[in-house]
Amino acid sequence: MAAARWAAALVTLAVAGLAAGPRGCGAQPVVLASYGQDRLWLQPYDWSYLRVELPQSFSSITMDFITDRDTPREHLKDLPRGDLAIICLMIANPPIPDTSDYYLDKLLSNFLDVGSFGNTNNQSMAQCIPFQKNTTIVLTNEQISPGVWYIGYFNGLGPARTQSKMISRGRARSVSTSITVEGCPTSALWGPYCNQTIEMIGCSRFSRYNNSRNLLDLNIDLRRTLNTSENNRRTNFVSRSNHLTRQQLDSNTTALLRAENLITCSISNDSLCFRQGDMKFYFLDIVSLELQFEITAANFGLLQSSSLICYMRYNAFPQRDLHDYSGDISRAPLVIKLPNIGRWYIAMETVNRTQMNNTSSTPMLEITCFSFDWQVTGCLNGKAGINCSWQSYVLQRVPKRNPSVPFESYYVPTGGRASLEYSHFSLEQFLSNSSSEQFAWTYFFFDVPQGSAGALIHVQLKSDKELDYELYSKYGGLPSNDSWDYYASRTSSSNGSIFFSLRNSTNSDMDLSIFYAKEGTWCFGVKHPNDTSNFQTLMSVSLQGCHRNCNQKGVCHSSVDESGLTFYSFCICDRDHGGFDCSDELVSPNGHMWQSVFLIASNAAAILPAFWALRQKAFAEWILYTSSGISSALYHSCDVGTWCILSFHVLQILWSCIGRLQFRKAEEKHKHSSQLHMQLHPVFCFPTNLVKVDIV
16 A cells, blocks of 8 residues: 555645735735744753744744844954854754855855845755844745744854863853744635635546545556557556547557556636736645646637746745746646655746737737646556656655654565565665666655654665665655755765765765755665676665764764754764764864863862961861862863763762862961962963863
8 A cells, every 4th residue: 555655646636826916905814823932042052943834825924033142233244153143044954054154154244135034945055144132034925935944043153062061161142032924814815915816726537536535546546557569658548528538658668568647637718818917826736756747738819929938836936037947838838857746836927929029018918818737647556767667665664762862763665575673675676677778776765754854864785796876865756867865876976965974985885864854755766787686785774863873972862842843863972072973073082181181180289288288287278178189180080081980960069069168268267378279270270271172
């Protein structure tokens, strides 16, 4: 059932046309959701996240941020990174701000120009603004897409820790947040101001399904294999006006061929008429991985003088100057190969061809009526790819039930060909075969569950020979040579993304990680030679907390965002290492050794007042000074990670209490020695101050 669910071409045939009206003619937006947080405290180099969900029907979001920081705008670029507190916004996964000089200069320049976030349509980069006393940002659905967004609060960038626990550099910052999401009151209205009306449009199906209201019935009947007597033909069934038509398409495959599922929605020219300059909108929900969808127009009333321009955009309203695809569908169909899962918005307008070549600004008010349809095509029976010739498999998630990392799990193929007891499986038994091409593709699909966007996807290939495989990954769609999110091979990989890592890979091993993976469907495509009979490769796909378990240089911790809906993991590195996974060495072993020596030896300053008290036969003071020096040495030894005779907190309390008694007694009877102790202690500590470092 699971494999068939992915292979079947099942789409949500909820299609709408939107006609824009003048502003003020629609209903007033209503509040769909709201969130408020009185005060969030961030310690130096601390951070936190907030998950915000924007439904498809939202019209605008208003975000109010109140902080205790009010830096003049003209001084923002002069602040050091450690003193820069920022708020970041990113879709689908928690943001990790880029700390490069170019990025920070760019985001600060943008904020100084517009006073808001940058280009929210750039889904691969976090958009950030600095802390200000009062900041109010309003974004409409023309500026920001629906979906899950994450707000990140960062107090200081780069360093996160110093060489000891007792030192805390920087100031704590507070931020209060209030978020209001507004939307249209009914499903018949749309747009930022709810002034656009929606017309529901029906879709034709096979006559045998007219009495069925269950999409699952349609899905099961369409999942069938057809034998054909011609080896070089592929059979397609098209649903159009409640009757079956049969099309023969050329194919370069020679094996047993399988049917493609194709569903068609159409609009007659009696109900679709455009006036020149008008623009109407439609949407189509793709709920599984499809081969393509195609938009075609016909039956023009004024075909000689008008063109029908179609704009398409994924998960957002298209505009004339902002869209993913466009074309004149009055001349040729617009075909989208391997579309992503989700909602596709379609905008159409008629443009007079004469007017396009005319410099006159006076519009020609003519009405064009036409019909158009769109067809969604998908592969059946575990096939995928442009020609439905490659194998595809669904990976099922097996939780590890680790209480410290709630979402930790691994994935194995369904169907019983791989054991659930092991986190890896033999790859060659699943690979596709092709006699006509040099390389073949095999696809693996799996879901990242909701609430685990703070996890990382870890994929590993281990072979007994030199690897000649390539890995392509894509979120919500099929990867290909031309379309992918991340790529890796034995010799090269995609770079430039802070969410991707390819480390510890060799000629026979490939090890890659995708940090803070988006929730939803992921696809990994393995491009491989046709002849893999001499290979023995183990593949593992897992969902983990921290990358490589913080490289044994730190401790992996899990936390929950401020909304309580998303888990995320992070590393707390030791004093000598930093970075996202504690892989960056910030202090050498020799540097740490000398740091510890100078810090512990600085407590020898207690010898002088202790010796003076002993000569004066002030035994009580001698005990205080001696115990104070010993407790301070033990405390600092534990503080820098050299040796702990007791727990750190016990030593801290012991040193603090003895220190108070020491100075109180010294102030009463031995002011001179007390002053001497206080004067000599910084002298001994001076070399320690020289080797203090910041830990990420």
